[in-house]
Amino acid sequence: MAFSLNYQKIDDILAKLSSDYDIYAPVRLVGEGKFSATDRIQYDKITRAEQIVYNEKSDFSPREIISPITQTLFYFTENEFIENLPESRSIIIFARPCDINAFKRLDKIFLENGDFADSYYKSRRDKVHFALLDCKGGWESCFCVSMGTNKTSDYSLAVNFNSKTVEIEVNDSSFNKYFNDIKQCSYQYNFVKKNKIEVELPEIRPEQIEKISDLQIWQEYGQRCKSCGSCTAVCPSCSCFTTRDISYKENKKAGERRRVWASCLHPDFTEMAGGHSYRETAAARIRFRTLHKIYDYKKRFDTVNMCVGCGRCTDTCTQLISFATLLNRLSQEIKKLSVLEEGVEYVSKSSSS
Ligand code: SF4
Ligand code: SF4
Incomplete structure (x- = not known):
């Protein structure tokens, strides 16, 4: 009704x-x-x-x-x-x-x-x-x-x-x-049927991950990204948090534990004892976030992608990094990789015959 x-x-x-x-x-x-x-x-x-x-x-x-x-x-x-x-x-x-x-x-x-x-x-x-x-x-x-x-x-x-x-x-x-x-x-909700932007989602095979991690585009985006984390703060599907213990000033033996949103784009996100970090460069962090949104989550839960295409990360980025453009570029790079891989296979088959 x-x-x-x-x-x-x-x-x-x-x-x-x-x-x-x-x-x-x-x-x-x-x-x-x-x-x-x-x-x-x-x-x-x-x-x-x-x-x-x-x-x-x-x-x-x-x-x-x-x-x-x-x-x-x-x-x-x-x-x-x-x-x-x-x-x-x-x-x-x-x-x-x-x-x-x-x-x-x-x-x-x-x-x-x-x-x-x-x-x-x-x-x-x-x-x-x-x-x-x-x-x-x-x-x-x-x-x-x-x-x-x-x-x-x-x-x-x-x-x-x-x-x-x-x-x-x-x-x-x-x-x-x-x-x-x-x-x-007689109102019925009108779902959007077409956006101004179309994104071609990259087809990623697990055996390609290492080569995808080495792609040059991550360095390029890493040079632009300021690791501010704004893109993760506005994202509706980001879920990471860290925990902090707060001791009350009046009674140091009492306090509270809080959880606080965290961002995988922040340099200290993976910091461990001794100051080591899994992803030390902005390039590594932006690569991680991108692949998490359109590959890791889907693989882990055997379901849909994590990114819902709201575009807020694009809207907020002061470095004008468009997530849709990044995904389309990544698709192109992965297609090139796949063509190269097929070529290698063909060459090796013919040379062994
Ligand atoms: S909003 Fe832009 S500059 Fe800031 S962390 Fe995200 S991609 Fe990098
Ligand atoms: S476009 Fe995707 S990654 Fe960006 S804020 Fe929206 S859901 Fe998150």
């Missing part, structure tokens, strides 16, 4: 929903953008429709609603610890198909990783309902269609904001009660 509402009516419904759910949506933080006199679009709790930025891509993803940037795991003294499992109400997140698909990627890591489910992630994730936000055709750097993340069936509501009205498709009958006496309409 679908309904058409004016903004007064949608605010009435949001007020009713707010008594049952915490509602998150992209909002505008005026003057807090990356450059002077620019805004930042970021997820926050909302109670009114006018707070929702529906016609721009958010700079940050909704990931932090479920997996906060910093989170206290437990409090400790010298004798005991108290776990700090977040208490959460049910949650509605206004999100686009790519971001909903990104949560599925995070679910694999936090919930389906062997026998262990991350209780901190699970305690909030179990309570999430999605309100699918219309993409308005998508944006310059999106490549969700190439990644197969332009569609989802995992939503309770689908919402299309217009200047004077809001159309809502109800896909979960438990939400019907909020829409009694509202005028019905």
Whole structure:
């Protein structure tokens, strides 16, 4: 069923929903953008429709609603610890198909990783309902269609904001009660069918990994990358964190353990005792991140790629590194490798005959 509402009516419904759910949506933080006199679009709790930025891509993803940037795991003294499992109400997140698909990627890591489910992630994730936000055709750097993340069936509501009205498709009958006496309409969510950018995903065979690791393009991108980690901070499917113990000043024997987002692009990400590191150069780090997003994760979980093609890493990079361009270039390089390998095989076959 679908309904058409004016903004007064949608605010009435949001007020009713707010008594049952915490509602998150992209909002505008005026003057807090990356450059002077620019805004930042970021997820926050909302109670009114006018707070929702529906016609721009958010700079940050909704990931932090479920997996906060910093989170206290437990409090400790010298004798005991108290776990700090977040208490959460049910949650509605206004999100686009790519971001909903990104949560599925995070679910694999936090919930389906062997026998262990991350209780901190699970305690909030179990309570999430999605309100699918219309993409308005998508944006310059999106490549969700190439990644197969332009569609989802995992939503309770689908919402299309217009200047004077809001159309809502109800896909979960438990939400019907909020829409009694509202005028019905024929709205159906329009999934994006084509992006401006197309990405040709590289076909990687496991035996090629060593040669791919030696490709010259990593040096080239490594010279441009400043290892700032912004690309990982905005990514909806990045999941890495580190842990920190904080001792309270008043009582050094008490404190808390926090987990804090980490970035594989930071030079200290793989630092070990003695100051050694697995990936000492920016080239090695950008290679790792790229292959993790379009090869390692898929191989490990025998599933889809980790990258959902939201393009936020491209949007945020001050070095103008486009992830879509990087992937297309990598595809070309791997094709060249494959041709060379076939040539070597042919030459060796003919020379042995
Ligand atoms: S945002 Fe750009 S410069 Fe910063 S770590 Fe990512 S690729 Fe490197
Ligand atoms: S496009 Fe970039 S930010 Fe978006 S999911 Fe892929 S790697 Fe992450």
